[in-house]
Amino acid sequence: MSEKKKIVSIEDRIPKLKQARKKKANRRLIFYLSIFFVLISIIVYLQSPLSNIHRLEVKGNDFLPKETIIQSSGLTTSDNMWRIDKDEAIKRIEENEEVEKVSISRGFPATVTIKVSELGRVGYLQLDGSYRALLTNGSISEKKWDQPKSDAPILYGFSDDKYLDEMAEELDQLPASITRLISEIHYKPTEDNPYVIQLFMNDGMEVQGTIRTFATNMEAYPSIAAQLDPEVDGILHMGVGTYFEPSEKKEEDKESEEGQ
Known part of the structure:
Protein backbone atom coordinates (compact mmCIF):
# COMPACT_ATOMS: atom_id res chain seq x y z
CA MET A 1 0.00 0.00 0.00
CA SER A 2 1.63 3.25 -1.09
CA GLU A 3 1.97 6.14 1.35
CA LYS A 4 -0.19 9.08 0.52
CA LYS A 5 1.56 12.46 0.09
CA LYS A 6 0.45 15.19 2.49
CA ILE A 7 -1.04 18.04 0.55
CA VAL A 8 -0.76 21.54 2.09
CA SER A 9 -3.43 23.84 0.94
CA ILE A 10 -2.72 27.43 -0.14
CA GLU A 11 -4.83 28.63 2.77
CA ASP A 12 -2.38 26.97 5.20
CA ARG A 13 0.70 28.45 3.50
CA ILE A 14 -0.48 32.06 3.40
CA PRO A 15 0.02 32.77 7.15
CA LYS A 16 3.56 31.39 7.00
CA LEU A 17 4.37 33.45 3.92
CA LYS A 18 2.98 36.55 5.59
CA GLN A 19 5.05 35.88 8.72
CA ALA A 20 8.24 35.38 6.69
CA ARG A 21 7.63 38.59 4.74
CA LYS A 22 6.94 40.45 7.97
CA LYS A 23 10.21 39.27 9.50
CA LYS A 24 12.09 40.27 6.35
CA ALA A 25 10.42 43.69 6.38
CA ASN A 26 11.28 44.14 10.06
CA ARG A 27 14.93 43.27 9.46
CA ARG A 28 15.07 45.74 6.60
CA LEU A 29 13.45 48.40 8.75
CA ILE A 30 15.93 47.79 11.57
CA PHE A 31 18.81 47.99 9.07
CA TYR A 32 17.65 51.34 7.66
CA LEU A 33 16.91 52.72 11.12
CA SER A 34 20.41 51.71 12.25
CA ILE A 35 21.96 53.56 9.32
CA PHE A 36 19.73 56.55 10.05
CA PHE A 37 20.75 56.69 13.72
CA VAL A 38 24.43 56.24 12.84
CA LEU A 39 24.24 59.17 10.43
CA ILE A 40 22.38 61.26 13.00
CA SER A 41 25.03 60.38 15.61
CA ILE A 42 27.82 61.41 13.25
CA ILE A 43 26.11 64.73 12.51
CA VAL A 44 25.53 65.38 16.21
CA TYR A 45 29.18 64.46 16.97
CA LEU A 46 30.50 66.78 14.28
CA GLN A 47 28.34 69.64 15.53
CA SER A 48 29.10 69.11 19.22
CA PRO A 49 32.17 69.98 21.34
CA LEU A 50 32.98 66.26 21.37
CA SER A 51 34.62 66.68 17.96
CA LEU A 119 67.07 72.38 10.68
CA GLY A 120 69.71 71.69 13.31
CA ARG A 121 71.93 74.29 14.93
CA VAL A 122 75.53 73.54 14.05
CA GLY A 123 77.13 76.66 15.52
CA TYR A 124 76.71 80.19 16.83
CA LEU A 125 77.96 83.47 15.38
CA GLN A 126 78.51 86.65 17.35
CA LEU A 127 76.81 89.45 15.43
CA ASP A 128 75.94 92.95 16.64
CA GLY A 129 76.64 92.13 20.26
CA SER A 130 74.46 89.01 20.38
CA TYR A 131 74.63 85.42 19.25
CA ARG A 132 72.70 83.90 16.36
CA ALA A 133 72.50 80.26 15.32
CA LEU A 134 74.11 78.84 12.20
CA LEU A 135 71.68 76.28 10.77
CA THR A 136 72.47 73.11 8.82
CA ASN A 137 71.55 74.74 5.49
CA GLY A 138 74.06 77.53 6.08
CA SER A 139 71.49 80.19 6.94
CA ILE A 140 71.72 82.32 10.07
CA SER A 141 68.73 82.52 12.38
CA GLU A 142 67.00 85.81 13.07
CA LYS A 143 66.56 84.81 16.70
CA LYS A 144 69.19 86.25 19.03
CA TRP A 145 70.70 85.04 22.30
CA ASP A 146 72.63 87.02 24.89
CA GLN A 147 74.74 83.92 25.48
CA PRO A 148 75.25 80.98 23.10
CA LYS A 149 73.78 77.60 23.98
CA SER A 150 76.07 74.69 24.79
CA ASP A 151 74.73 72.49 21.98
CA ALA A 152 77.14 73.80 19.31
CA PRO A 153 80.48 75.66 19.04
CA ILE A 154 80.97 79.39 18.53
CA LEU A 155 82.37 80.39 15.12
CA TYR A 156 84.65 83.39 14.63
CA GLY A 157 86.00 85.12 11.51
CA PHE A 158 83.69 83.54 8.93
CA SER A 159 82.93 86.65 6.91
CA ASP A 160 82.75 84.82 3.56
CA ASP A 161 79.45 83.01 2.99
CA LYS A 162 81.11 80.39 0.80
CA TYR A 163 83.33 79.08 3.59
CA LEU A 164 80.61 79.51 6.19
CA ASP A 165 78.24 77.34 4.13
CA GLU A 166 80.91 74.65 3.73
CA MET A 167 81.66 74.79 7.46
CA ALA A 168 77.96 74.36 8.24
CA GLU A 169 77.76 71.35 5.92
CA GLU A 170 80.77 69.71 7.57
CA LEU A 171 79.44 70.35 11.07
CA ASP A 172 76.12 68.82 10.08
CA GLN A 173 77.92 65.59 9.15
CA LEU A 174 79.76 65.41 12.46
CA PRO A 175 78.24 63.25 15.23
CA ALA A 176 76.70 65.30 18.03
CA SER A 177 78.93 63.55 20.59
CA ILE A 178 82.00 65.09 18.91
CA THR A 179 80.39 68.46 18.15
CA ARG A 180 79.82 68.91 21.88
CA LEU A 181 83.57 68.57 22.44
CA ILE A 182 84.27 71.73 20.40
CA SER A 183 84.15 75.09 22.16
CA GLU A 184 85.26 77.49 19.38
CA ILE A 185 86.11 77.39 15.67
CA HIS A 186 88.20 80.24 14.20
CA TYR A 187 88.58 80.81 10.48
CA LYS A 188 92.34 81.24 9.83
CA PRO A 189 92.95 81.27 6.06
CA THR A 190 96.47 81.54 4.66
CA GLU A 191 97.71 82.67 1.25
CA ASP A 192 98.19 79.06 0.22
CA ASN A 193 95.09 77.58 1.84
CA PRO A 194 91.81 79.47 2.36
CA TYR A 195 90.29 76.50 4.22
CA VAL A 196 92.40 76.55 7.39
CA ILE A 197 90.54 76.58 10.71
CA GLN A 198 91.64 76.58 14.33
CA LEU A 199 89.61 74.79 16.99
CA PHE A 200 89.61 75.14 20.76
CA MET A 201 88.25 72.04 22.45
CA ASN A 202 86.43 71.84 25.77
CA ASP A 203 89.20 69.58 27.10
CA GLY A 204 91.77 72.34 26.54
CA MET A 205 93.24 70.93 23.33
CA GLU A 206 93.99 73.21 20.37
CA VAL A 207 93.42 71.70 16.93
CA GLN A 208 94.32 72.97 13.49
CA GLY A 209 92.46 71.52 10.53
CA THR A 210 90.80 72.24 7.23
CA ILE A 211 87.16 72.81 6.36
CA ARG A 212 87.22 70.40 3.44
CA THR A 213 87.97 67.26 5.49
CA PHE A 214 86.76 68.52 8.84
CA ALA A 215 83.99 65.97 9.53
CA THR A 216 86.05 62.96 8.41
CA ASN A 217 89.15 63.97 10.36
CA MET A 218 87.38 65.00 13.55
CA GLU A 219 85.66 61.63 13.94
CA ALA A 220 89.04 60.29 15.00
CA TYR A 221 89.64 63.05 17.56
CA PRO A 222 88.52 61.21 20.73
CA SER A 223 90.85 58.24 20.13
CA ILE A 224 93.79 60.50 19.18
CA ALA A 225 93.32 62.86 22.14
CA ALA A 226 93.21 59.90 24.53
CA GLN A 227 96.79 59.01 23.51
CA LEU A 228 98.22 62.49 24.16
CA ASP A 229 99.72 63.72 27.42
CA PRO A 230 97.24 66.29 28.84
CA GLU A 231 100.12 68.02 30.65
CA VAL A 232 101.86 68.92 27.36
CA ASP A 233 100.53 71.99 25.57
CA GLY A 234 100.62 72.17 21.81
CA ILE A 235 98.62 71.96 18.61
CA LEU A 236 97.08 68.82 17.19
CA HIS A 237 97.26 69.08 13.40
CA MET A 238 94.44 67.23 11.65
CA GLY A 239 94.74 68.30 8.03
CA VAL A 240 96.51 66.35 5.30
CA GLY A 241 98.32 64.41 8.02
CA THR A 242 97.73 64.02 11.74
CA TYR A 243 100.48 64.92 14.22
CA PHE A 244 100.95 66.72 17.53
CA GLU A 245 103.21 69.79 17.72
CA PRO A 246 104.22 70.77 21.28
CA SER A 247 104.30 74.49 21.94
CA GLU A 248 107.78 76.05 21.75
CA LYS A 249 107.40 77.72 25.12
CA LYS A 250 106.59 74.45 26.79
CA GLU A 251 109.55 72.75 25.12
CA GLU A 252 111.90 75.58 26.15
CA ASP A 253 110.72 75.40 29.76
CA LYS A 254 111.17 71.64 29.72
CA GLU A 255 114.72 71.90 28.35
CA SER A 256 115.57 74.63 30.89
CA GLU A 257 114.37 72.44 33.75
CA GLU A 258 116.42 69.48 32.46
CA GLY A 259 119.55 71.65 32.26
CA GLN A 260 119.36 72.68 35.91
Whole structure:
Protein backbone atom coordinates (compact mmCIF):
# COMPACT_ATOMS: atom_id res chain seq x y z
CA MET A 1 0.00 0.00 0.00
CA SER A 2 1.63 3.25 -1.09
CA GLU A 3 1.97 6.14 1.35
CA LYS A 4 -0.19 9.08 0.52
CA LYS A 5 1.56 12.46 0.09
CA LYS A 6 0.45 15.19 2.49
CA ILE A 7 -1.04 18.04 0.55
CA VAL A 8 -0.76 21.54 2.09
CA SER A 9 -3.43 23.84 0.94
CA ILE A 10 -2.72 27.43 -0.14
CA GLU A 11 -4.83 28.63 2.77
CA ASP A 12 -2.38 26.97 5.20
CA ARG A 13 0.70 28.45 3.50
CA ILE A 14 -0.48 32.06 3.40
CA PRO A 15 0.02 32.77 7.15
CA LYS A 16 3.56 31.39 7.00
CA LEU A 17 4.37 33.45 3.92
CA LYS A 18 2.98 36.55 5.59
CA GLN A 19 5.05 35.88 8.72
CA ALA A 20 8.24 35.38 6.69
CA ARG A 21 7.63 38.59 4.74
CA LYS A 22 6.94 40.45 7.97
CA LYS A 23 10.21 39.27 9.50
CA LYS A 24 12.09 40.27 6.35
CA ALA A 25 10.42 43.69 6.38
CA ASN A 26 11.28 44.14 10.06
CA ARG A 27 14.93 43.27 9.46
CA ARG A 28 15.07 45.74 6.60
CA LEU A 29 13.45 48.40 8.75
CA ILE A 30 15.93 47.79 11.57
CA PHE A 31 18.81 47.99 9.07
CA TYR A 32 17.65 51.34 7.66
CA LEU A 33 16.91 52.72 11.12
CA SER A 34 20.41 51.71 12.25
CA ILE A 35 21.96 53.56 9.32
CA PHE A 36 19.73 56.55 10.05
CA PHE A 37 20.75 56.69 13.72
CA VAL A 38 24.43 56.24 12.84
CA LEU A 39 24.24 59.17 10.43
CA ILE A 40 22.38 61.26 13.00
CA SER A 41 25.03 60.38 15.61
CA ILE A 42 27.82 61.41 13.25
CA ILE A 43 26.11 64.73 12.51
CA VAL A 44 25.53 65.38 16.21
CA TYR A 45 29.18 64.46 16.97
CA LEU A 46 30.50 66.78 14.28
CA GLN A 47 28.34 69.64 15.53
CA SER A 48 29.10 69.11 19.22
CA PRO A 49 32.17 69.98 21.34
CA LEU A 50 32.98 66.26 21.37
CA SER A 51 34.62 66.68 17.96
CA ASN A 52 36.79 69.58 19.14
CA ILE A 53 40.51 69.03 19.56
CA HIS A 54 41.12 67.71 23.07
CA ARG A 55 44.86 67.29 22.81
CA LEU A 56 47.61 68.81 20.65
CA GLU A 57 50.81 66.77 20.45
CA VAL A 58 54.16 67.87 19.02
CA LYS A 59 56.83 65.38 17.96
CA GLY A 60 60.30 65.71 16.48
CA ASN A 61 61.16 69.10 17.98
CA ASP A 62 64.57 69.51 19.64
CA PHE A 63 65.13 73.25 19.46
CA LEU A 64 61.74 74.93 19.08
CA PRO A 65 59.53 74.70 22.18
CA LYS A 66 56.25 72.81 21.87
CA GLU A 67 54.33 75.97 22.77
CA THR A 68 55.97 77.93 19.94
CA ILE A 69 55.03 75.31 17.35
CA ILE A 70 51.42 75.06 18.57
CA GLN A 71 51.07 78.84 18.64
CA SER A 72 52.49 79.08 15.11
CA SER A 73 50.01 76.50 13.84
CA GLY A 74 47.04 78.60 14.94
CA LEU A 75 45.29 75.44 16.22
CA THR A 76 43.46 75.49 19.55
CA THR A 77 41.33 73.10 21.58
CA SER A 78 38.24 75.06 20.52
CA ASP A 79 38.75 74.01 16.88
CA ASN A 80 36.79 71.16 15.35
CA MET A 81 39.43 68.56 14.53
CA TRP A 82 37.66 67.57 11.29
CA ARG A 83 37.42 71.12 10.00
CA ILE A 84 40.98 72.29 10.54
CA ASP A 85 42.91 73.44 7.49
CA LYS A 86 46.01 71.26 7.74
CA ASP A 87 47.75 72.87 4.75
CA GLU A 88 47.35 76.35 6.21
CA ALA A 89 48.56 75.22 9.66
CA ILE A 90 51.62 73.54 8.08
CA LYS A 91 52.38 76.68 6.08
CA ARG A 92 52.29 78.81 9.25
CA ILE A 93 54.57 76.43 11.18
CA GLU A 94 57.08 76.31 8.32
CA GLU A 95 57.46 80.07 8.63
CA ASN A 96 59.71 79.30 11.62
CA GLU A 97 63.21 79.45 10.18
CA GLU A 98 64.39 76.37 12.10
CA VAL A 99 61.61 74.17 10.67
CA GLU A 100 62.38 72.14 7.56
CA LYS A 101 59.26 70.00 7.18
CA VAL A 102 55.89 69.54 8.93
CA SER A 103 53.08 66.99 8.84
CA ILE A 104 49.77 67.02 10.75
CA SER A 105 47.61 63.98 11.50
CA ARG A 106 44.37 63.31 13.37
CA GLY A 107 43.99 60.54 15.93
CA PHE A 108 41.06 59.02 17.78
CA PRO A 109 39.27 60.20 19.78
CA ALA A 110 40.27 63.87 19.51
CA THR A 111 44.04 64.22 19.18
CA VAL A 112 45.93 66.25 16.58
CA THR A 113 49.62 65.44 16.20
CA ILE A 114 52.11 67.89 14.68
CA LYS A 115 55.33 66.23 13.54
CA VAL A 116 58.22 68.53 12.69
CA SER A 117 61.64 68.06 11.14
CA GLU A 118 63.99 70.81 12.20
CA LEU A 119 67.07 72.38 10.68
CA GLY A 120 69.71 71.69 13.31
CA ARG A 121 71.93 74.29 14.93
CA VAL A 122 75.53 73.54 14.05
CA GLY A 123 77.13 76.66 15.52
CA TYR A 124 76.71 80.19 16.83
CA LEU A 125 77.96 83.47 15.38
CA GLN A 126 78.51 86.65 17.35
CA LEU A 127 76.81 89.45 15.43
CA ASP A 128 75.94 92.95 16.64
CA GLY A 129 76.64 92.13 20.26
CA SER A 130 74.46 89.01 20.38
CA TYR A 131 74.63 85.42 19.25
CA ARG A 132 72.70 83.90 16.36
CA ALA A 133 72.50 80.26 15.32
CA LEU A 134 74.11 78.84 12.20
CA LEU A 135 71.68 76.28 10.77
CA THR A 136 72.47 73.11 8.82
CA ASN A 137 71.55 74.74 5.49
CA GLY A 138 74.06 77.53 6.08
CA SER A 139 71.49 80.19 6.94
CA ILE A 140 71.72 82.32 10.07
CA SER A 141 68.73 82.52 12.38
CA GLU A 142 67.00 85.81 13.07
CA LYS A 143 66.56 84.81 16.70
CA LYS A 144 69.19 86.25 19.03
CA TRP A 145 70.70 85.04 22.30
CA ASP A 146 72.63 87.02 24.89
CA GLN A 147 74.74 83.92 25.48
CA PRO A 148 75.25 80.98 23.10
CA LYS A 149 73.78 77.60 23.98
CA SER A 150 76.07 74.69 24.79
CA ASP A 151 74.73 72.49 21.98
CA ALA A 152 77.14 73.80 19.31
CA PRO A 153 80.48 75.66 19.04
CA ILE A 154 80.97 79.39 18.53
CA LEU A 155 82.37 80.39 15.12
CA TYR A 156 84.65 83.39 14.63
CA GLY A 157 86.00 85.12 11.51
CA PHE A 158 83.69 83.54 8.93
CA SER A 159 82.93 86.65 6.91
CA ASP A 160 82.75 84.82 3.56
CA ASP A 161 79.45 83.01 2.99
CA LYS A 162 81.11 80.39 0.80
CA TYR A 163 83.33 79.08 3.59
CA LEU A 164 80.61 79.51 6.19
CA ASP A 165 78.24 77.34 4.13
CA GLU A 166 80.91 74.65 3.73
CA MET A 167 81.66 74.79 7.46
CA ALA A 168 77.96 74.36 8.24
CA GLU A 169 77.76 71.35 5.92
CA GLU A 170 80.77 69.71 7.57
CA LEU A 171 79.44 70.35 11.07
CA ASP A 172 76.12 68.82 10.08
CA GLN A 173 77.92 65.59 9.15
CA LEU A 174 79.76 65.41 12.46
CA PRO A 175 78.24 63.25 15.23
CA ALA A 176 76.70 65.30 18.03
CA SER A 177 78.93 63.55 20.59
CA ILE A 178 82.00 65.09 18.91
CA THR A 179 80.39 68.46 18.15
CA ARG A 180 79.82 68.91 21.88
CA LEU A 181 83.57 68.57 22.44
CA ILE A 182 84.27 71.73 20.40
CA SER A 183 84.15 75.09 22.16
CA GLU A 184 85.26 77.49 19.38
CA ILE A 185 86.11 77.39 15.67
CA HIS A 186 88.20 80.24 14.20
CA TYR A 187 88.58 80.81 10.48
CA LYS A 188 92.34 81.24 9.83
CA PRO A 189 92.95 81.27 6.06
CA THR A 190 96.47 81.54 4.66
CA GLU A 191 97.71 82.67 1.25
CA ASP A 192 98.19 79.06 0.22
CA ASN A 193 95.09 77.58 1.84
CA PRO A 194 91.81 79.47 2.36
CA TYR A 195 90.29 76.50 4.22
CA VAL A 196 92.40 76.55 7.39
CA ILE A 197 90.54 76.58 10.71
CA GLN A 198 91.64 76.58 14.33
CA LEU A 199 89.61 74.79 16.99
CA PHE A 200 89.61 75.14 20.76
CA MET A 201 88.25 72.04 22.45
CA ASN A 202 86.43 71.84 25.77
CA ASP A 203 89.20 69.58 27.10
CA GLY A 204 91.77 72.34 26.54
CA MET A 205 93.24 70.93 23.33
CA GLU A 206 93.99 73.21 20.37
CA VAL A 207 93.42 71.70 16.93
CA GLN A 208 94.32 72.97 13.49
CA GLY A 209 92.46 71.52 10.53
CA THR A 210 90.80 72.24 7.23
CA ILE A 211 87.16 72.81 6.36
CA ARG A 212 87.22 70.40 3.44
CA THR A 213 87.97 67.26 5.49
CA PHE A 214 86.76 68.52 8.84
CA ALA A 215 83.99 65.97 9.53
CA THR A 216 86.05 62.96 8.41
CA ASN A 217 89.15 63.97 10.36
CA MET A 218 87.38 65.00 13.55
CA GLU A 219 85.66 61.63 13.94
CA ALA A 220 89.04 60.29 15.00
CA TYR A 221 89.64 63.05 17.56
CA PRO A 222 88.52 61.21 20.73
CA SER A 223 90.85 58.24 20.13
CA ILE A 224 93.79 60.50 19.18
CA ALA A 225 93.32 62.86 22.14
CA ALA A 226 93.21 59.90 24.53
CA GLN A 227 96.79 59.01 23.51
CA LEU A 228 98.22 62.49 24.16
CA ASP A 229 99.72 63.72 27.42
CA PRO A 230 97.24 66.29 28.84
CA GLU A 231 100.12 68.02 30.65
CA VAL A 232 101.86 68.92 27.36
CA ASP A 233 100.53 71.99 25.57
CA GLY A 234 100.62 72.17 21.81
CA ILE A 235 98.62 71.96 18.61
CA LEU A 236 97.08 68.82 17.19
CA HIS A 237 97.26 69.08 13.40
CA MET A 238 94.44 67.23 11.65
CA GLY A 239 94.74 68.30 8.03
CA VAL A 240 96.51 66.35 5.30
CA GLY A 241 98.32 64.41 8.02
CA THR A 242 97.73 64.02 11.74
CA TYR A 243 100.48 64.92 14.22
CA PHE A 244 100.95 66.72 17.53
CA GLU A 245 103.21 69.79 17.72
CA PRO A 246 104.22 70.77 21.28
CA SER A 247 104.30 74.49 21.94
CA GLU A 248 107.78 76.05 21.75
CA LYS A 249 107.40 77.72 25.12
CA LYS A 250 106.59 74.45 26.79
CA GLU A 251 109.55 72.75 25.12
CA GLU A 252 111.90 75.58 26.15
CA ASP A 253 110.72 75.40 29.76
CA LYS A 254 111.17 71.64 29.72
CA GLU A 255 114.72 71.90 28.35
CA SER A 256 115.57 74.63 30.89
CA GLU A 257 114.37 72.44 33.75
CA GLU A 258 116.42 69.48 32.46
CA GLY A 259 119.55 71.65 32.26
CA GLN A 260 119.36 72.68 35.91
